[in-house]
Amino acid sequence: MYNKQxxxxxxxxxxxxxxxxxxxxxxxxxxxxxxxxxxxxxxRITSNRLNTMEGGIEAAHTLVEQLAKELGGNFVVPVNGTxxxxxxxxxxxxxxxxxxxxxGGRRYQVAAGEVSLNPTQGQYLYVDTDGVxxxxxxxxxxxxxxxxxxxxxxTSGVLSTTDHRVNISLDEIIKKxxxxxxxxxxxxxxxxxxxxxxxxSTSESLVPNAKALSTAxxxxxxxxxxxxxxxxxxxxxNAKNYVDDNFRKPSDLTQANLVxxxxxxxxxxxxxxxxxxxxGSYSNTYAGFFMAVDTTTSxxxxxxxxxxxxxxxxxxxxxxxxxxxHTAGSLADSRVYIEVVNNANNNIIGSLLANNQTWWHRKSTxxxxxxxxxxxxxxxxxxxxxxxxxxxxSRISLTEGTQDFxxxxxxxxxxxxxxxxxxxxxGVDAKNGVVGxxxxxxxxxxTNDTWPTLVSKINAIQTGPKYASGTVDRSTxxxxxxxxxxxxAWDRFPITVTGLAFHPNRIIIxxxxxxxxxxxxxxxxxxxxxxxxxxxxxxxxxxxxxYVYRLYENSANGGDIExxxxxxxxxxxxxxxxxxxxxxxxxxxxxxxxxx
Numbered sequence: 208m209y210n211k212q213x214x215x216x217x218x219x220x221x222x223x224x225x226x227x228x229x230x231x232x233x234x235x236x237x238x239x240x241x242x243x244x245x246x247x248x249x250x251r252i253t254s255n256r257l258n259t260m261e262g263g264i265e266a267a268h269t270l271v272e273q274l275a276k277e278l279g280g281n282f283v284v285p286v287n288g289t290x291x292x293x294x295x296x297x298x299x300x301x302x303x304x305x306x307x308x309x310x311g312g313r314r315y316q317v318a319a320g321e322v323s324l325n326p327t328q329g330q331y332l333y334v335d336t337d338g339v340x341x342x343x344x345x346x347x348x349x350x351x352x353x354x355x356x357x358x359x360x361x362t363s364g365v366l367s368t369t370d371h372r373v374n375i376s377l378d379e380i381i382k383k384x385x386x387x388x389x390x391x392x393x394x395x396x397x398x399x400x401x402x403x404x405x406x407x408s409t410s411e412s413l414v415p416n417a418k419a420l421s422t423a424x425x426x427x428x429x430x431x432x433x434x435x436x437x438x439x440x441x442x443x444x445n446a447k448n449y450v451d452d453n454f455r456k457p458s459d460l461t462q463a464n465l466v467x468x469x470x471x472x473x474x475x476x477x478x479x480x481x482x483x484x485x486x487g488s489y490s491n492t493y494a495g496f497f498m499a500v501d502t503t504t505s506x507x508x509x510x511x512x513x514x515x516x517x518x519x520x521x522x523x524x525x526x527x528x529x530x531x532x533h534t535a536g537s538l539a540d541s542r543v544y545i546e547v548v549n550n551a552n553n554n555i556i557g558s559l560l561a562n563n564q565t566w567w568h569r570k571s572t573x574x575x576x577x578x579x580x581x582x583x584x585x586x587x588x589x590x591x592x593x594x595x596x597x598x599x600x601s602r603i604s605l606t607e608g609t610q611d612f613x614x615x616x617x618x619x620x621x622x623x624x625x626x627x628x629x630x631x632x633x634g635v636d637a638k639n640g641v642v643g644x645x646x647x648x649x650x651x652x653x654t655n656d657t658w659p660t661l662v663s664k665i666n667a668i669q670t671g672p673k674y675a676s677g678t679v680d681r682s683t684x685x686x687x688x689x690x691x692x693x694x695x696a697w698d699r700f701p702i703t704v705t706g707l708a709f710h711p712n713r714i715i716i717x718x719x720x721x722x723x724x725x726x727x728x729x730x731x732x733x734x735x736x737x738x739x740x741x742x743x744x745x746x747x748x749x750x751x752x753x754y755v756y757r758l759y760e761n762s763a764n765g766g767d768i769e770x771x772x773x774x775x776x777x778x779x780x781x782x783x784x785x786x787x788x789x790x791x792x793x794x795x796x797x798x799x800x801x802x803x
Contacts, residue, residue: 212256214427217249238441252427260424264417281310281334281353282375290374292317292340294332294356296365299324301332301342301358308334310353324360331371332356462606463617465519466585469603471498472619473626477517484512484589489599494531494567497601498587506592516585518550519605521576527611528585529571530603532561536596539563543589543598547574550582567599571611641665651774673709673797678790681781688756688770688780691744697754699747699780701770702791710774711795714745716781718791725792729779731758731772745770745779756780 223244224232233242283292284307291306302321307314315338322342324330331349335341343349346357357369392398394411402416406423415423467477474488475498485501500512534543543561548554557574576583585605589598602614638654641661645652648668652661679702687696702716716729728748735743735758747754758770758779771778781791 212250212259214250215247217245218247219243220246257424260420260427263415263420280373281308282373283308283353283355284314285374290372292334292355292372294358294368294370294372296324296356296358296360296368298364299326299360301330301356303332303340303355308338308353310334310338311336313338324358324365326360326362329357329359332358462608462610462612464604464606464615465521465618466603466605467517467618467621469614469616469619470496470601472496473623475514476626478587479515479517481511481513481515483510486512486514494533494599494601497531497533497599499533499597499599500589500592502592502594502596502598505594506589508591510590512589514587514600515548518582518584520582521580522607523576523578523580524607525609526574526576527571527606527609528557528559528574528604529569529611529614530559531567531569531601531614533565533567533597533599533601534561534563535566536593537563537598538591538593541590541592541596541598543592545600545603546586546588548584548586549577549580550584551580556580556583567601569602573609574605673711674795675707675709675711676792676794677704678792679704681791691755691757693757697756699756699782701778701780702793703776703778704793704795705776707774707776707795709797711772711777711797713796713798714772714777714779715794716779716791717793718781728781731770731777731779733760747780747782 220243225242225244227233234240235242283290285291286307292303292308293306294301294303296302300321301324303317303319305319306317308317309315313336315334317334317338317340320340322332322340324342325344328344330342330344331346332340332342332355333349334353334355336352340355341352346354353373354371356371359366359368390396390398392400392412400412400414402419403410403413404416404419404422405413406415406419406426408415468474471478471488475486478486478498480486484506486498487501488496488498490496498514500506500514506512528545528547530545532543534541537543541563543563545559547556547558549556556577557572559570559572561570562568585603587600592598604612604614606612635654638658638661642652642654642656645661645664645668650664650668652664656664681700681702683700685698685700688699688701689696711731712733714729714731715727717725718728719725726748729745730748731743731745733743735745737743742757742759744755745758747756756770758772760772769778770780777795
């Protein structure tokens with residue numbers, strides 16, 4: 208039960224000064240104020256009493272969040288009757304307005320934003336437990352946070368959308384509380400209570416809210432300020448100045464942390480071991496992620512296990528080095544520390560030493576960079592450490608200037624960005640390689656193809672020699688076929704074959720003769736193709752004569768004046784004769800691999 212503090216003013220009796228042995232009135236040694244006997248001793252302002260007030264404020268906030276979680280779940284809070292986080296979608300983009308969301312009992316002020324949508328897919332937008340709007344393809348994932356919106360897309364735009372927002376106002380939460388029939392609280396019974404803003408109430412059933420606690424705190428400070436001695440005022444001023452000069456809130460953060468992977472979220476990336484011992488990345492509920500050296504066997508006095516950062520660019524000025532360190536299980540003379548080392552010559556510039564035999568603790572020191580030093584490295588060092596102990600490092604920060612800033616992760620974010628770019632580029636390189644391999648196998652692939660499309664094209668690649676044959680009717684209309692020199696053309700009747708599943712590099716045309724056997728009347732062979740000219744030649748036989756015409760490779764359609772061969776078929780000339788020119792026989796081969 209809370210013990211209420213009764214605050215009293217200090218009341219001096221101005222008629223009763225306090226004298227020393229010489230008969231001179233005594234003064235306060237720090238403030239110089241004359242001293243009198245007290246009619247009433249005032250209540251001293253202490254950090255314990257002020258922290259008690261702060262604890263009450265924190266408890267009130269915790270209660271509000273717990274009530275929101277138990278009674279409301281995850282919901283959007285209407286502001287002035289308008290529910291925020293309204294979502295919409297157009298093309299392959301989804302956007303949302305700003306709003307207030309409760310997720311898992313926590314209140315988040317969510318800013319407006321937008322996100323790219325995947326084509327031909329159903330997707331959910333939701334506020335995750337970290338207060339960030341995200342997308343997912345599974346409703347279960349979205350429902351674990353605050354589900355906002357569902358959108359289904361085709362290849363270029365939106366097919367359908369559904370608004371899933373749930374809003375609960377403060378009045379509804381209060382109504383739920385009233386409907387739960389919780390009894391009124393008393394000194395002997397748990398139950399619901401009524402909040403009050405009053406700071407002078409003697410009620411045993413009313414509970415002060417955050418405003419009342421804050422007001423009481425301010426009234427106490429104001430009363431103390433009016434009646435306390437100059438010493439108290441000076442102490443308060445000195446304390447405030449010390450905090451302002453040496454410590455900063457996150458909102459005051461003006462200097463970036465220069466250390467990449469400073470909490471080892473990415474394992475040992477950007478750090479290099481000297482291989483005396485293995486290092487590993489771990490996590491717990493206090494430090495989060497941290498790096499620790501393997502102490503399966505002890506590290507003797509003559510060995511140093513180190514882990515060195517990548518070079519960090521610096522100027523000739525003062526930097527503050529801070530870290531969270533762990534030495535539980537160490538010896539009294541173990542050494543666990545961080546060295547600041549000149550990257551150019553390996554000279555030690557400064558160090559930050561951990562307290563031995565201590566659980567997680569924060570240490571900080573100032574490092575002055577000498578003239579001529581443009582880059583340094585941080586070296587984690589463990590020496591003379593017993594087995595089964597834990598030498599841990601986390602939240603390492605190097606900031607320019609003397610001020611002690613809260614831990615931040617600017618370069619961790621940069622490191623994650625670099626890793627993301629590497630993964631992205633490796634995916635691009637892999638796709639380019641697959642596309643090149645497909646095309647080298649006479650496929651037809653593009654980097655614009657999706658991965659499923661590329662898979663289908665890989666499966667469609669044929670291996671080994673390829674062959675097809677059939678019959679085709681000669682065209683009844685002559686077209687012009689270019690002579691090898693390019694200076695003329697002759698009219699011939701073409702035959703056209705389509706629907707092949709490969710690019711032939713040898714074609715033979717047959718006509719039946721008068722005795723019922725077949726004569727070869729046309730031949731194309733890839734060996735005649737000249738890449739410099741972009742065409743090869745097809746030969747036509749008739750009556751003992753040979754006629755040659757240009758033939759173009761890789762043309763989907765060579766036009767009405769050319770012979771051509773493509774990935775799907777070919778068009779070749781034949782003579783006009785008195786033979787039966789229907790059901791002309793042909794054979795197509797692919798006997799060379801790697802033809803483009």
